[in-house]
Amino acid sequence: MPLESRNNFFYKILLPLLILTLAFFLSPSSSRLNLILSHLTPQTTTVKMSSSPYAKELLIAQLSIQRASILTKRVFQESSKGTISKSDASPVTIGDFGAQALIISALKHNFPSDQIVAEEEASTLRNDPLLSSKIWDLVKSTSLSSSPEAESLLGGQIPSESKMLDLIDSGNSSGGRTGRIWTIDPIDGTKGFLRGGQYAVCLALLEDGDVKVGAIACPNLPVDDSAPLTADIGDGEGRGVIFSAVKGQGATSRPLTTGDLAEGKQISMKPITEMSAASFCESVEAGHSNQSESARIAEKLGITRPSVRMDSQAKYGSIARGAGDIYLRLPTSKTYQEKIWDHAGGDLIVREAGGEVTDTKGNRLDFGVGRTLASNSGVIAAPKAVHAQVLDVVQEVLGLKN
Numbered sequence: 001m002p003l004e005s006r007n008n009f010f011y012k013i014l015l016p017l018l019i020l021t022l023a024f025f026l027s028p029s030s031s032r033l034n035l036i037l038s039h040l041t042p043q044t045t046t047v048k049m050s051s052s053p054y055a056k057e058l059l060i061a062q063l064s065i066q067r068a069s070i071l072t073k074r075v076f077q078e079s080s081k082g083t084i085s086k087s088d089a090s091p092v093t094i095g096d097f098g099a100q101a102l103i104i105s106a107l108k109h110n111f112p113s114d115q116i117v118a119e120e121e122a123s124t125l126r127n128d129p130l131l132s133s134k135i136w137d138l139v140k141s142t143s144l145s146s147s148p149e150a151e152s153l154l155g156g157q158i159p160s161e162s163k164m165l166d167l168i169d170s171g172n173s174s175g176g177r178t179g180r181i182w183t184i185d186p187i188d189g190t191k192g193f194l195r196g197g198q199y200a201v202c203l204a205l206l207e208d209g210d211v212k213v214g215a216i217a218c219p220n221l222p223v224d225d226s227a228p229l230t231a232d233i234g235d236g237e238g239r240g241v242i243f244s245a246v247k248g249q250g251a252t253s254r255p256l257t258t259g260d261l262a263e264g265k266q267i268s269m270k271p272i273t274e275m276s277a278a279s280f281c282e283s284v285e286a287g288h289s290n291q292s293e294s295a296r297i298a299e300k301l302g303i304t305r306p307s308v309r310m311d312s313q314a315k316y317g318s319i320a321r322g323a324g325d326i327y328l329r330l331p332t333s334k335t336y337q338e339k340i341w342d343h344a345g346g347d348l349i350v351r352e353a354g355g356e357v358t359d360t361k362g363n364r365l366d367f368g369v370g371r372t373l374a375s376n377s378g379v380i381a382a383p384k385a386v387h388a389q390v391l392d393v394v395q396e397v398l399g400l401k402n
């Protein structure tokens with residue numbers, strides 16, 4: 001070997017190898033492991049888990065709603081969404097069933113003894129093999145392709161179509177005030193989803209009736225927290241956000257990505273300095289919230305802008321990040337009971353962002369009485385500093401003052 005090549009071999013290959021080997025054996029065992037992992041499996045450094053309380057629950061919640069949102073976005077691109085009408089005449093699609101199967105699968109893998117209260121159930125699918133197999137195809141082929149580590153954290157693939165149906169049905173807990181209960185709305189605002197408007201994939205963890213973790217993916221909301229509150233629709237560039245919160249740890253937003261989870265940013269509600277400039281949001285469906293009463297309330301408060309009507313818990317996320325200010329949901333009937341999966345995540349996210357959430361009687365939402373908010377009536381969410389003022393006007397307009 002010529003002298004120049006021999007020198008090259010020594011300085012460029014042998015010497016660095018010697019130094020690395022020495023450093024390896026002199027380092028403490030934990031950093032030695034990190035060194036091995038960082039070289040052999042760079043993906044393992046991509047899923048970060050803090051040591052704060054509920055860190056694992058939060059991570060699994062975020063990853064599972066991310067994966068479920070990828071499925072719903074795929075369904076939205078398809079011409080046939082397999083929409084059927086439920087017994088209450090509300091729509092459900094293959095996206096709702098598929099997203100619920102994926103989320104429950106991840107929860108069962110990580111927290112096998114927790115209970116689950118989820119919106120959908122599989123009885124219709126058991127009588128409709130064609131629809132069931134459509135959902136199975138979708139579920140099988142949806143994964144976080146660029147992050148195998150996340151996929152394995154979520155428990156990987158569901159083994160069979162019949163297991164998928166069983167998973168969908170295992171969201172049938174009756175809820176209650178004891179123990180750990182996850183609540184899932186696989187697509188909140190299904191009507192919004194179908195029309196290309198706002199919808200949300202929602203998950204929350206209750207412990208003894210108290211919301212500890214909330215995570216909401218809104219595939220069609222702008223990523224930009226400071227984008228104005230509008231009811232515009234679409235799922236193009238710059239859209240898709242995950243809101244999340246852990247009790248006592250604040251609320252965050254992050255872009256909804258297809259690979260690794262993006263970094264989160266702390267969010268907070270906007271202080272209202274002038275009520276006349278406040279913006280409020282409510283349901284699109286007039287049957288879900290009394291819109292003529294909310295218009296009278298807004299007028300009495302001096303709010304001059306028309307309400308922004310958007311579907312789903314995107315309303316909670318939007319006010320939590322200060323894009324909007326107030327969310328009003330006023331009962332349209334004495335008999336309808338709000339469902340816990342329509343509110344649990346949003347309730348925590350708004351409160352952790354500096355807001356207050358009560359019903360029209362001024363009581364906190366009680367998630368410990370079963371699958372519904374049976375002891376509540378309507379929802380008023382607003383920044384803490386003005387909540388009492390808003391509640392006062394709501395009660396005046398609804399005739400709830402004695």
Ligand SMILES: Nc1ncnc2c1ncn2[C@@H]1O[C@H](COP(=O)(O)OS(=O)(=O)O)[C@@H](OP(=O)(O)O)[C@H]1O
Pocket residue numbers: 090119185187188189190191192282283284285287288289310311312313332336339342
């Ligand atoms: N009568 C009545 N009153 C109040 N709420 C009702 C009612 N009927 C249904 N629902 C629930 O409303 C959920 C969607 O409502 P949103 O306000 O989020 O969106 S919408 O603008 O009304 O579509 C919707 O959630 P999804 O079914 O997950 O879409 C329902 O759980």
Ligand SMILES: [Mg+2]
Pocket residue numbers: 090091092119190
């Ligand atoms: Mg529904």
Ligand SMILES: [Mg+2]
Pocket residue numbers: 185187188189341342
């Ligand atoms: Mg819902």
Ligand SMILES: [Mg+2]
Pocket residue numbers: 096119185186187188189190
């Ligand atoms: Mg739903």
